[in-house]
Amino acid sequence: VWENLDLAGAKDKGKAEDVSLAPFPYVRFTDAWKGVPRGTIALADTVVPGYPRIGRILALQSGLHERFEGGFWTEEKVDGYNVRICRLHGHALAITRGGFVCPFTTDRLPDLIDLTLLDDEPDLVLCAEVAGPDNPYNESCPPFVTEDVRLFVFDMMRLGQGGFLPPQAVYERIERFALPSVQRFGRYTVADVGRIRALLRKLNAEHREGLVFKDDPKGARRTKYVTSNANVSDIRSTAENILELPPNYFTNRILRLALGLQEQGLERSRELEQRLGAAFLEGLLEALDQYNTEQRVYHSYRCRFRQRQSALDFLTFLQALGGNRAKIEQRDLRQESGYWVLEYLRGYPALNGLLGSVLRGGVLYD
Amino acid sequence: VWENLDLAGAKDKGKAEDVSLAPFPYVRFTDAWKGVPRGTIALADTVVPGYPRIGRILALQSGLHERFEGGFWTEEKVDGYNVRICRLHGHALAITRGGFVCPFTTDRLPDLIDLTLLDDEPDLVLCAEVAGPDNPYNESCPPFVTEDVRLFVFDMMRLGQGGFLPPQAVYERIERFALPSVQRFGRYTVADVGRIRALLRKLNAEHREGLVFKDDPKGARRTKYVTSNANVSDIRSTAENILELPPNYFTNRILRLALGLQEQGLERSRELEQRLGAAFLEGLLEALDQYNTEQRVYHSYRCRFRQRQSALDFLTFLQALGGNRAKIEQRDLRQESGYWVLEYLRGYPALNGLLGSVLRGGVLYD
Numbered sequence: 001v002w003e004n005l006d007l008a009g010a011k012d013k014g015k016a017e018d019v020s021l022a023p024f025p026y027v028r029f030t031d032a033w034k035g036v037p038r039g040t041i042a043l044a045d046t047v048v049p050g051y052p053r054i055g056r057i058l059a060l061q062s063g064l065h066e067r068f069e070g071g072f073w074t075e076e077k078v079d080g081y082n083v084r085i086c087r088l089h090g091h092a093l094a095i096t097r098g099g100f101v102c103p104f105t106t107d108r109l110p111d112l113i114d115l116t117l118l119d120d121e122p123d124l125v126l127c128a129e130v131a132g133p134d135n136p137y138n139e140s141c142p143p144f145v146t147e148d149v150r151l152f153v154f155d156m157m158r159l160g161q162g163g164f165l166p167p168q169a170v171y172e173r174i175e176r177f178a179l180p181s182v183q184r185f186g187r188y189t190v191a192d193v194g195r196i197r198a199l200l201r202k203l204n205a206e207h208r209e210g211l212v213f214k215d216d217p218k219g220a221r222r223t224k225y226v227t228s229n230a231n232v233s234d235i236r237s238t239a240e241n242i243l244e245l246p247p248n249y250f251t252n253r254i255l256r257l258a259l260g261l262q263e264q265g266l267e268r269s270r271e272l273e274q275r276l277g278a279a280f281l282e283g284l285l286e287a288l289d290q291y292n293t294e295q296r297v298y299h300s301y302r303c304r305f306r307q308r309q310s311a312l313d314f315l316t317f318l319q320a321l322g323g324n325r326a327k328i329e330q331r332d333l334r335q336e337s338g339y340w341v342l343e344y345l346r347g348y349p350a351l352n353g354l355l356g357s358v359l360r361g362g363v364l365y366d
Numbered sequence: 367v368w369e370n371l372d373l374a375g376a377k378d379k380g381k382a383e384d385v386s387l388a389p390f391p392y393v394r395f396t397d398a399w400k401g402v403p404r405g406t407i408a409l410a411d412t413v414v415p416g417y418p419r420i421g422r423i424l425a426l427q428s429g430l431h432e433r434f435e436g437g438f439w440t441e442e443k444v445d446g447y448n449v450r451i452c453r454l455h456g457h458a459l460a461i462t463r464g465g466f467v468c469p470f471t472t473d474r475l476p477d478l479i480d481l482t483l484l485d486d487e488p489d490l491v492l493c494a495e496v497a498g499p500d501n502p503y504n505e506s507c508p509p510f511v512t513e514d515v516r517l518f519v520f521d522m523m524r525l526g527q528g529g530f531l532p533p534q535a536v537y538e539r540i541e542r543f544a545l546p547s548v549q550r551f552g553r554y555t556v557a558d559v560g561r562i563r564a565l566l567r568k569l570n571a572e573h574r575e576g577l578v579f580k581d582d583p584k585g586a587r588r589t590k591y592v593t594s595n596a597n598v599s600d601i602r603s604t605a606e607n608i609l610e611l612p613p614n615y616f617t618n619r620i621l622r623l624a625l626g627l628q629e630q631g632l633e634r635s636r637e638l639e640q641r642l643g644a645a646f647l648e649g650l651l652e653a654l655d656q657y658n659t660e661q662r663v664y665h666s667y668r669c670r671f672r673q674r675q676s677a678l679d680f681l682t683f684l685q686a687l688g689g690n691r692a693k694i695e696q697r698d699l700r701q702e703s704g705y706w707v708l709e710y711l712r713g714y715p716a717l718n719g720l721l722g723s724v725l726r727g728g729v730l731y732d
Contacts, residue, residue, distance in 0.1 A: 055729030066727030223729055242621060247613035252732055255608060258650035259724065268647045274636050276643030281634045284624035358625065361432030363421025363589055366618055 001035045002047050002160050010036070019100065021317055023091050028099035035162075039099035043088060046159045051082055051097055051127055054212065057223050058259045060197065064190045064213065067223050071216040073167040074196065076183040077224055078152050079142050079209040079233075080131025085109065086159060087118050094130075103317050104136050104303055107310035112151035117177045127155035127164075129182065136303045136314070140237035143207050148304060152182040154212070155219075167219040187216055197264060204229050228264070228272070231257040232279050239283025240297055243350035250280075287348075291355050298347045300331070304339040311342040318344075367401045368413050368526050376402070385466065387683055389457050394465035401528075405465035409454060412525045417448055417463055417493055420578065423589050424625045426566075427559045430579065433589050434556060437582040439533040440565075442549040443590055444518050445508050445575040445599075446497025451475065452525060453484050460496075469683050470502050470669055473676035478517035483543045493521035493530075495548065502669045502680070506603035509573050514670060518548045520578070521585075533585040553582055563630060570595050594630070594638070597623040598645050605649025606663055609716035616646075653714075657721050664713045666697070670705040677708040684710075 007027050010016035015033035019026055019041075029040040029050060037050030057063025064072070083094040083105050092115055094105035109115070118124055131141050132149030153174060156165040164170075174181045188196055200211065210226035231253040238245060257276065261268055287297045305311040311333055318328045327347030334341055358364065373393050376382035381399035385392055385407075395406040395416060403416030423429025430438070449460040449471050458481055460471035475481070484490055497507050498515030519540060522531040530536075540547045554562055566577065576592035597619040604611060623642065627634055653663045671677040677699055684694045693713030700707055724730065 053731050055731050057727065057729055058724040059727060062725060062727030063729065064727075067729070242617050247617045250617055251608050251613045254646045255650065255720075258647055258654060261647070261651065262654050268644070268651055270640050270644075273643030273647055274640040276646065277639030277641065278634070278636075278643075280620045280642065281624055281627070281639055284621065285627065285634055288624060288628050354621075358424040359428060361423065361425060361428030361430075363423055363429065363433070365419050365421050 002049065002162060005036065005042050005047060006034070007042055010034075016042075021313075021320060022093070022101035024089055030099075039095075039097050041095060041099045046088070048084055048086055048088070048095060048125055048159060049157055049162050050099065051084060051155075054222050054224050057225055058256060058263070060200075060225055060263055061190070061193045063223060063225070064193060064196075067221060068190060068213070068215055071187045071189050072213045073216055073219065074185040074188050074199075075154055075212050075214070076185070076203070076208060077210040077212045077226065078129040078131050078154075078182055079138065079140060079230065080129040080135065080149075080152070081137045083128055083130055083151075084157070085113070085115070085126040085128060086124065087115070087122055092118070100317065100321065103310050103313040104305065105130055107305045107307055107314075108149070110306070112149070113153070113180060114177065117173060117179070123159040125157040125159060126153050126179075127157065128153045128180075134303045136301050136318075138237075139241075139299060140233055142209065151180050153179045154182045164214075164219050166217050167214050168217065170219075182212075185211070188213075200225065200227060201264065203227055207233065226256065226260075228257055228260045228266075231260065232272075232275050235276070236279035236283055239280050240287040240299070240348055240351060242280075242284065243354060244348060287351060288355070291352070291359070296347060296352050297355065298327075298329075298345040300343065300345055302341060302343045304336075304341050306339065308333070308340045311340050314342065315344065368415065368528060371402065371408050371413060372400070373408055376400075382408075387679075387686060388459070388467040390455055396465075405461075405463050407461060407465045412454070414450055414452055414454070414461060414491055414525060415523055415528050416465065417450060417521075420588050420590050422622075423591055424622060424629070426563065426591055426629055427556070429589060429591070430556045430559060430562075433587055434579070434581055437553045437555050438579045439582055439585065440551040440554050440562065441520055441578050441580070442551070442569070442574060443576040443578045443592065444495040444497050444520075444548055445504065445506060445596065446495040446501065446515075446518070447503045449494055449496055449517075450523070451479070451481070451492040451494060452490065453481070453488055458484070466683065466687065469676050469679040470671065471496055473671045473673055473680075474515070476672070478515070479519070479546060480543065483539060483545070489525040491523040491525060492519050492545075493523065494519045494546075500669045502667050502684075504603075505607075505665060506599055508575065517546050519545045520548045530580075530585050532583050533580050534583065536585075548578075551577070554579075566591065566593060567630065569593055573599065592622065592626075594623055594626045594632075597626065598638075598641050601642070602645035602649055605646050606653040606665070606714055606717060608646075608650065609720060610714060653717060654721070657718070657725070662713060662718050663721070664693075664695075664711040666709065666711055668707060668709045670702075670707050672705065674699070674706045677706050680708065681710065 010033050015031045016027050016029045019028045027042045029036050029038055032038045037052045039050035041048045082097045085094050092109050094102050094109060096102050129152045130149050132145040133141050135149045156170045204227035207229050209230040212224045215221040234253050291297050315330055327349055329345045332343040373382060376399050381397045382393050382395045385394045393408045395402050395404055398404045403418045405416035407414045448463045451460050458475050460468050460475060462468050495518045496515050498511040499507050501515045522536045570593035573595050575596040578590045581587040600619050601616060657663050681696055693715055695711045697711060698709040
């Protein structure tokens with residue numbers, strides 16, 4: 001698959017496109033195609049494989065049993081955005097899940113991770129989650145990142161190759177180079193499902209997102225399981241996005257929540273019901289308040305850059321990414337404590353359109 | 367529009383189809399087409415106009431202001447299913463919104479309404495809502511119908527003609543023939559919005575669905591407004607349908623709920639939040655319990671017929687209507703207190719499929 005990528009064929013079929021935003025041009029796979037994951041990027045001399053989708057289980061015991069014959073490594077799933085980090089043509093770059101070089105994450109790499117490891121193994125691709133209140137993509141963040149952003153390595157791949165390094169090979173490099181990484185909980189088997197449930201209850205109580213499981217020794221088979229609170233918190237943080245997200249974004253999470261309660265042998269409680277209802281209503285009523293005061297609904301983002309030019313590149317990137325629907329508006333770009341602090345807004349065009357119409361007395365046929 | 371309906375053209379475009387289930391064959395409009403509403407049915411010698419969609423307002427004051435210049439008649443909106451009742455070829459028939467002769471409602475017409483009015487005016491079409499716990503379509507029903515079903519007239523049309531009779535002409539006939547009808551609250555103007563809000567608060571407290579407004583004198587312009595509790599109750603009664611209904615069924619109702627709270631100047635309360643969360647979780651956890659006990663999720667229906675043959679026709683009708691997705695299963699058909707009582711189940715194929723897969727340990731890529 002990787003040696004003779006049929007770029008012309010993929011572009012012909014609309015599965016790949018040229019990208020010119022980065023320090024050099026490359027081809028990005030916009031969809032999965034013939035075994036090549038979406039987000040794969042191809043240069044003249046190498047390929048950064050896309051990060052493949054990980055299937056979700058909704059029933060822990062039977063899901064682990066179906067998926068794993070022997071042991072599996074268990075790691076925390078962090079609520080952030082996925083990047084692949086590698087050196088290309090001498091540039092250390094952070095590439096998003098979709099296959100774009102991210103001007104924000106790339107700019108901040110020196111703050112987030114020591115890449116000495118890449119001197120030894122220049123063909124390594126580090127897969128990491130970036131999370132925190134000052135991130136430009138997610139509207140929520142994990143409770144243990146209280147300012148700016150942090151980076152958590154959880155996988156390694158090699159340029160021009162598919163598949164992941166085995167978990168223990170990743171762990172060994174994380175230790176040796178003191179890389180920031182996701183929490184690792186060690187090796188379990190299906191017989192340990194009671195301990196895994198207890199671990200999930202603890203993560204749930206701490207409002208953490210969930211677990212990823214990878215087979216021992218290869219790490220090629222993997223699956224994920226998300227906590228109840230992560231489902232509620234996803235709804236809370238995206239309620240004002242109710243008209244932009246595919247509506248089954250919400251119904252899927254409610255269904256997962258019900259299955260999670262059953263899985264964990266929990267009764268539904270009035271407290272959980274109230275939090276689920278509040279997740280929708282709080283977010284929407286805040287959006288309505290904002291609309292009444294400012295005649296539009298938007299979300300404010302703030303993020304810090306080392307270089308002023310990176311902040312400008314990032315705005316260009318966001319606008320290019322979102323097309324007409326992006327509604328990105330710069331608010332401020334100032335120097336502060338050695339960083340360039342960018343503040344910008346992202347509007348919600350569908351919700352703004354609907355509110356504009358119905359609050360002026362428009363009718364809906366639905 | 368009505369005199370020279372282009373049935374061949376409509377059928378050609380897939381907007382109309384032949385129906386052979388009724389006492390006589392007819393053509394049904396499966397979609398709105400060139401001013402003909404969906405659900406219109408055409409016989410050789412006449413046409414039963416479809417019941418047009420009524421636009422919903424989400425902001426009471428501005429919505430009424432936009433819609434009505436002078437007075438408007440205000441009626442209760444009842445949570446049931448819409449039928450048009452008329453005499454065709456000597457048969458008194460009840461026709462569903464979609465344009466099918468309903469074997470259940472048609473069978474029960476003598477119990478539900480005295481059609482003497484049609485002796486005087488044989489071209490009248492009575493538009494009514496049928497509601498109650500023993501109805502075969504809706505999974506919820508209004509609190510004031512505690513057994514079987516009842517019928518509530520709210521509009522009148524004429525065979526072969528578009529448009530409605532003016533509200534006062536309808537009210538006069540309802541009085542004269544003592545027809546069962548929806549509650550009428552009289553004539554208001556936009557200046558009365560405070561009184562209308564108070565009325566809606568009362569309807570909401572009584573768990574009634576909402577109001578329909580029709581311009582005075584013609585009744586041609588109309589709109590509707592639904593209570594907060596109706597939104598929650600819709601979600602509660604259809605939660606197990608979460609994978610079959612379009613997912614924006616749910617997000618629309620949540621958005622209406624938030625707008626309704628703002629409209630009515632209500633704060634969101636923990637009690638309402640809890641009821642919204644419970645609406646989803648109760649229904650889904652009941653479905654999961656049912657799946658664990660019986661290996662499938664279904665809803666039980668019971669309805670009474672005067673004639674045994676009507677019950678059999680009704681089952682044939684439901685199966686024809688639902689195609690392969692219907693999963694209708696007869697449970698019982700017995701004589702009881704002078705009626706034939708039909709009990710049947712309707713399965714939820716999408717939810718059953720998903721639960722079958724994930725509870726056996728399947729993974730989802732979502």
